[in-house]
Amino acid sequence: MSNMQNSIALNERAKQLLPGGVNSPVRACRSVDSTPVFIEKASGAYIYDVDGKKYVDYVGSWGPMILGHRPLEVVSALVSVLNEGISYGAPIEEEIELADCIVSAFPSMDMVRMVNSGTEATMSAVRLARAYTGRDKIIKFDGCYHGHADTLLVAAGSGVATLGIPGSPGIPESIANHTLSLPYNDLDSVKDILNKQGDMIACIIVEPVAGNMGFIRPQPGFLEGLRELTHKHGNLLIFDEVMSGYRVAYGGAQILYNILPDLTCLGKIIGGGMPVGAYGGRKDIMIRIAPEGPVYQAGTLSGNPLAMAAGLATLKVLQQSNFYENLASKTDLLVSGLENSAKEAGIPIQTDHIGSMMGLFFNDAPVYNFDDAKKSNLNHFKTYYQGMRERGIYIAPSQFEAGFVSSTHSESDILNTINAASQVFHEMILE
Numbered sequence: 001m002s003n004m005q006n007s008i009a010l011n012e013r014a015k016q017l018l019p020g021g022v023n024s025p026v027r028a029c030r031s032v033d034s035t036p037v038f039i040e041k042a043s044g045a046y047i048y049d050v051d052g053k054k055y056v057d058y059v060g061s062w063g064p065m066i067l068g069h070r071p072l073e074v075v076s077a078l079v080s081v082l083n084e085g086i087s088y089g090a091p092i093e094e095e096i097e098l099a100d101c102i103v104s105a106f107p108s109m110d111m112v113r114m115v116n117s118g119t120e121a122t123m124s125a126v127r128l129a130r131a132y133t134g135r136d137k138i139i140k141f142d143g144c145y146h147g148h149a150d151t152l153l154v155a156a157g158s159g160v161a162t163l164g165i166p167g168s169p170g171i172p173e174s175i176a177n178h179t180l181s182l183p184y185n186d187l188d189s190v191k192d193i194l195n196k197q198g199d200m201i202a203c204i205i206v207e208p209v210a211g212n213m214g215f216i217r218p219q220p221g222f223l224e225g226l227r228e229l230t231h232k233h234g235n236l237l238i239f240d241e242v243m244s245g246y247r248v249a250y251g252g253a254q255i256l257y258n259i260l261p262d263l264t265c266l267g268k269i270i271g272g273g274m275p276v277g278a279y280g281g282r283k284d285i286m287i288r289i290a291p292e293g294p295v296y297q298a299g300t301l302s303g304n305p306l307a308m309a310a311g312l313a314t315l316k317v318l319q320q321s322n323f324y325e326n327l328a329s330k331t332d333l334l335v336s337g338l339e340n341s342a343k344e345a346g347i348p349i350q351t352d353h354i355g356s357m358m359g360l361f362f363n364d365a366p367v368y369n370f371d372d373a374k375k376s377n378l379n380h381f382k383t384y385y386q387g388m389r390e391r392g393i394y395i396a397p398s399q400f401e402a403g404f405v406s407s408t409h410s411e412s413d414i415l416n417t418i419n420a421a422s423q424v425f426h427e428m429i430l431e
């Protein structure tokens, strides 16, 4: 490993004060037998660690940085907010503007409520679905991650998948029992459950494009089937678009697949790197939220000026013509380059992408669900992660995460990345 003195020293100190040395588990890099690099600064497609090493970044703060780091538009929007005031806990005009932007982009949403994280958005959407239907049970899918609320931390993806734990201690069985988790892309198992207990199910929550068990696209008919079945059984359909919203398309997966869920959860990109989440949907559902209705949900910093400004500035740039086309063709170059290099080196991989959201499994069979994903070669992934990091390519430290390309990645960044991957794939065959 190259010089990591400063990161190692900081990690030692962090471990004394923060559990695992981090404030979110996957950052600790344990599943890839590594210690975290501490970041000093970032610009465009690059991040720089505290030992002066530069990386091409494909994590993008786990999704939000679709414009790359420190885009001018977002920085100047934040600076002007700082000159006015940081937080008031009272209404501001920018909340309406961001809500307008969101509602105009997502055809299923009439109204929206801002919160501070994706976790809050999904937790609140499920509460609302339960209140609206008067039912307690919910259906989710194995390997989908919807934040860390008690109800949703059953057979979850992201860090839960990375650490290989089935759920989490601290969640009462009486709560977990209300959550049924089924295989992704498997409509028959949904049909079975709904036929037996459809009238007890408040909602189905799904990542319409999965990104927290690695990247997995919905198979043809899966989302359509969920919409039909939930209509039939009176369950609400919740699209968790915290990752896919504004990522796979300006109006999220629901625009791509032309399906209107009842509720949608957003986060990540709509905050432009500031802590934000949002949930919204049909008016007759949303008016059940306090103070309009009885379903309680609140937030000291919800709709705060910095987050609203960063989000708005980001969404404005995304509206530029050809923004998504350019990003998709760059990502296509990367993904097909990785695939060809692996093939040439004789390493079986599965790659895929929608827009700038991408994935790579060290797997010799196509991956349709979490069970398939878990059959990936985790030793190969470890070698890949370490080899890429050594070569200045920063990817998520887990086989069970998606990758992201930003508008600031250049063609030469991408060609360098493919070149680095090719070297690492060749090293792998010698293992």
Ligand SMILES: *Cc1c(COP(=O)(O)O)cnc(C)c1O
Residues within 6 Å of the ligand: 116, 117, 118, 119, 120, 122, 145, 146, 147, 148, 207, 211, 212, 240, 241, 242, 243, 244, 267, 268, 276, 277
């Ligand atoms: C990131 C993510 C969340 C959780 O968002 P936080 O802001 O980390 O709480 C929920 N759902 C999906 C699909 C996500 O990708």
